[in-house]
Amino acid sequence: STEIELDRVLDLVASRLRELVGARIVLIALPDLGDAATVSVAAAAGDGTYGIPGMQLPLLRSKIGRVLERGQSERVDSLLDDPEVDYNVARPLAARSGLYVPLLVRDQAIGVIVAHDRTAGDPRFSNDDLRLAETFASRAAVAVAQSRRVASDALRRVVEAQELERRRLARELHDQTGQELTSVLLGLKAVEDASGDDARDAALQTVRAQVVETLHDVRRLAVELRPKALDDWGLSSALERLTQTFADQTGLELDLESGLGEERFASDVETALYRMVQEALTNVVKHAQARAVSIVAGRGRNALTLVIEDDGRGFDPSGRAEGMGLDGMRERLGLVGGKLKIESRPGAGTTLVAEVPLR
Secondary structure (H helix, E strand, O other): OOOHHHHHHHHHHHHHHHHHHHHHEEEEEEEEEOOOEEEEEEEEEEOOOOOOOOOHHHHHOOOOHHHHHHOOOOOOOOOHHHHOHHHHHHHOOOOOOOEEEEEOOEEEEEEEEEEEEOOOOOOOOOHHHOOOHHHHHHHHHHHHHHHHHHHHHHHHHHHHHHHHHHHHHHHHHHHHHHHHHHHHHHHHHHHHHHHHHHHHHHHHHHHHHHHHHHHHHHHHHHHHHHOOHHHHHHHHHHHHHHHHHHHHHOOEEEEEEOOOOOOOOHHHHHHHHHHHHHHHHHHHHHHHHHHHHHHHEEEOOOEEEEEEEEEEOOOOOOOOOOOOHHHHHHHHHOOOEEEEEEEEEOOOEEEEEEEEOOO
């Protein structure tokens, strides 16, 4: 009930049910979202299941399809004698008996748990085993549905954040870069219409300055999209450049203390932490009215930590922090297994603490 990552939930369900009913093998099959005629083996526990997860099975005229359709469990004492059994899975596993139990959420089957072969004595399962599996499946279904909902919400928020970023960049390209390029065109027209060398030189100087400014803005947008230093040199160097740029542009007193050195980490982890610092600094400029910001990045035995502290006006973390992107930070960190802790109160500044496990 405390686990929200779907793959982890499915692995836990398979392994726990295997222990409960003393099964040699337990599989979990879920309907394919892109193909209504098939299911996929999403998790497997037990010996000999290597390569089984990810296998696709047809629903039509299959035991799993029947259980999904009816939402009712079935016990099979002899798989060889049941024509509906999925032999593509059962045969490689050398399975002899089976339990097929639906995962039900509000009377709708969202998947099927399959257990094969009791390990103690008779390989056939009893009615008590079936009732135990059904009781467990009713609770497991809630956990699976919850983890799916969390994953769906996280994906939706990531997509929304991407669209917001695209709209922001589109506005900047249209309103700022577009206007600057229009000014360059007007400057070139002034060069063409210049009546003498001095006027032409002055017009060229103006155009040159406009081109430099436009190039600077385009480079800034490119860095915001994906900083080159992050790919070339890693998180520590990218943070140094980011903080220096913010300090130059805003006048903030920024202090970065990095204990990461030149060590490289997983690309998605580096990106998540970089984006968190970027968003946090943007919040400081927009909302905090701070004079100074401290950033400390460190590496422990099992995790990366990042602490961002400002001396601004603070806020009440229990209320709605509109426009600050804190939910987005949590979701981005959550995608790499990380957590975000917020410490703040009105008039006392804000501290953000991120922790991401090392892989």
